[in-house]
Amino acid sequence: MQKTRRPLTRARVLQAAIKVADREGLSALSMRRLGKEVGVEAMSLYHYFPGKDGLLDGLAEALTEEIKAAVAARPPDHSIDWKTDLRSRCLAARQVVLRHPWTPALFATRKFVPGAMYLYVEQIVALLVGAGFSYQIAHRALHALGSLMFGFAQELFSPPASGGDLDAAKAAAEFACIAEDLPHLCAMIASEVHHVSETKIGWCDTQTEFEFTLDLLLDGLERLLPGGSER
Amino acid sequence: MQKTRRPLTRARVLQAAIKVADREGLSALSMRRLGKEVGVEAMSLYHYFPGKDGLLDGLAEALTEEIKAAVAARPPDHSIDWKTDLRSRCLAARQVVLRHPWTPALFATRKFVPGAMYLYVEQIVALLVGAGFSYQIAHRALHALGSLMFGFAQELFSPPASGGDLDAAKAAAEFACIAEDLPHLCAMIASEVHHVSETKIGWCDTQTEFEFTLDLLLDGLERLLPGGSER
């Protein structure tokens, strides 16, 4: 069944996994099925991934890379404004998701955001603050667009369900900053952590972000009302 | 292990399934585990559900019912405007999702929208058209809010991936109309089917809805720019 006899690679396994998921659905993607796809016993895959869950994490990572590549592959146009730029980024990302319809289901099962997402998001934060947005609005914009693109609910910095507190957020922030060069993202996190500790919000962290997106939508709808505020 | 010895019921099994998913995660919810929870062998569950997939469909249905109930349980206030009404509906629905964090993952794996969702959505359409919105905007508002609430991407009327054409949409429309009393939803579908056949959009149906939501968010963000259009 081996289509190509070049040596097995983490990346090659992930590409095969994408192929299987595209053709037969995410639920058909088993270690044994994937092993067959790359011409190897299922147990051999454990040399490249710590387990099925690790493989799925890698798959989410690969998906994110593909999205990043698709966004970077757009015809460069430095004359466009932030809005059309961000718009075309989202549309390009969506094309990738449409190619792999199981993306939302995969992302929904992952506990953590793929590492490559930080690099992807860095560009968007840079774009937003470059356009004049505050870090706080940039943060909320990220959530608003993230929920549309991938349906997450998932927090970027701090374990979502397992009671991620401020310390965890700080730790994640430091990690992100030393791991790669993410200047804008890093500055945004620092600003937000500071802001949060100041105002001491009692409620869930994501509640604020949720309401922000909700109000963005509701206000936008209101403007479309026949007697609404035209401008 | 049977906690209560009243006769087994579809509803009781579903409640037990919710409990298991809440405590141990959706991935821990197996037929055998669920059987143990209700004090029965796994095979007995096949008398109430056509299979695991059918059980998960039932689970999505039960979740939708819980959301509908939570929305209906809000303190009634007929003096409030459409916007605060819709807002509180969304917040109430979100509370249910927060109680069951596995909801997005479950919905992402379902092929069809739960039947109870139609009744839930009927109320929102009624609210929107009552406020003066056109059926078209109401339809798009549904998608915008739906993507925020549940992350779907999922089409309400027509199989999403399996090439759902206009006939399927019409069939679904008729089904929905005779099945329950959904006057507003029915009128909206009729209006949209007509509109679609008129303009003969060549691209994917959901693309329009996606871009609508995207622009709603981007326009809303633009308004938050320091030098933005205040009003």
Place this chain on the structure above:
DNA sequence: ACCTGAACACCGTTCAAGT
């Protein structure tokens, strides 16, 4: 280092059998 085969515990599902 990379891969295998046998083994274990678990899974969804069938079917004939019980009451």
Place this chain on the structure above:
DNA sequence: ACCTGAACACCGTTCAAGT
């Protein structure tokens, strides 16, 4: 009608063994 037990094909994962 409702539930069971044995059985089948499949799953993730271990471990000792091969090269």
